Amino acid sequence: MEHGSQIGLWRHEETQPRLSVGFILARRFTLCAFANFVDVLRLAADEGDRSRRILCDWTVLSDTMNPVASSCDVLVQPNERLGDPRKFDYIVVVGGLIDEIPNLSPEYTRYLQRAAAAGVPLVGVCTGAFILHRAGLMDGYRCCVSWFHHADFLEQFDGLKPVSDQIFIVDRDRLTCSGGASSAHLAAYLVEKHVGRAQSRKSLHIMIIDDALRAEKPQPGIPLDLKTDDAVVKRALLLMQQNMDGPLSISEVARRLGATRRGLERRFQNAIGMAPTLAYRIMRLEYAEFLLRHTEQSVTEIANATGFCDSSHFIRAFRERNRVTPAAYRAAA
DSSP: OHHHHHHHHHHHHOOSOSEEEEEEEOTTBOHHHHHHHHHHHHHHSSSTTOOOOSSEEEEEEESSOOOEEBTTSOEEOOSEEOOOGGGSSEEEEEOBOGGGGGGSOHHHHHHHHHHHHTTOOEEEETTHHHHHHHTTOOTTOOEEOOGGGHHHHHHHOSSOOEEOSSSEEEETTEEEEOSTTHHHHHHHHHHHHHTOHHHHHHHHHHTTOOSOOOTTSOOSSOOOOSOOOOHHHHHHHHHHHTTSSSOOOHHHHHHHTTOOHHHHHHHHHHHHSSOHHHHHHHHHHHHHHHHHHHOOOOHHHHHHHTTOSSHHHHHHHHHHHHSSOHHHHHHHO
16 A cells, blocks of 8 residues: 555656657658657656656657658658747657758758757757758767768768767767667667666667667677778768678679779779779678677578678688688687
């Protein structure tokens, strides 16, 4: 009886949420990044899985109140119009498709600028960092960008060095993450900071995420280690990086870039001193090293993930590069 009374008292006293978040969804935003973030808040907000907004609150903001289509065409209905950003502890911008970033309503840009002027911390999720930078709100800040969009960011924005080897970055009143599962970890970081570690862990455990990852945890992808100023080679490397589990032929890479195979090979030789086939192989083996260090996937699974025809072929290639087998490499790591 006494325990129940204490619970009732806790509910009564908790009249204001400890963490309030306003969301801005870009056109064709990434649904999983938004869902992961908001579900961490939802699960931390109440006892069990009752979804009452006691400890946390969240609101989808809009300039028109029209439903917003995600990149997978699922629609989300906003809760309220843009108003005073100071009512929120954080404003979270969830980005999505690169091509849609210039189409963001000017009302959102002005709202974000008002929020920044009022000292409200801004969060960029997925390509939300692109949107914040386009609004002039990331100058002088470190910025987390998905390895998948690293080259896109460099092509579109000057004056900012994106970091693509961490899952999220907290730099004063700017927080950015690479999207996907990392948005759950960034949300858990905020819940732990404002609500408590127990609530943060509870959310992740219900979502079947083992535990909160710190910001410096590497992204599952790898950054572009093969540095070059050649725009065509950069695009080719990114295309290779995005197709590691099913490697493209160099002829297909060249075709997608509007080049000839011979011309692409010549550019690779001039830019990074090696053939594109060797660069592709190095990238796949570096990704295999990452998986061996940071996952529990079997050697066969890693061979498949990095585009080798079988584990024997993968082990031979790995030993040739590292002078040890994948198993020995993992044990040493």
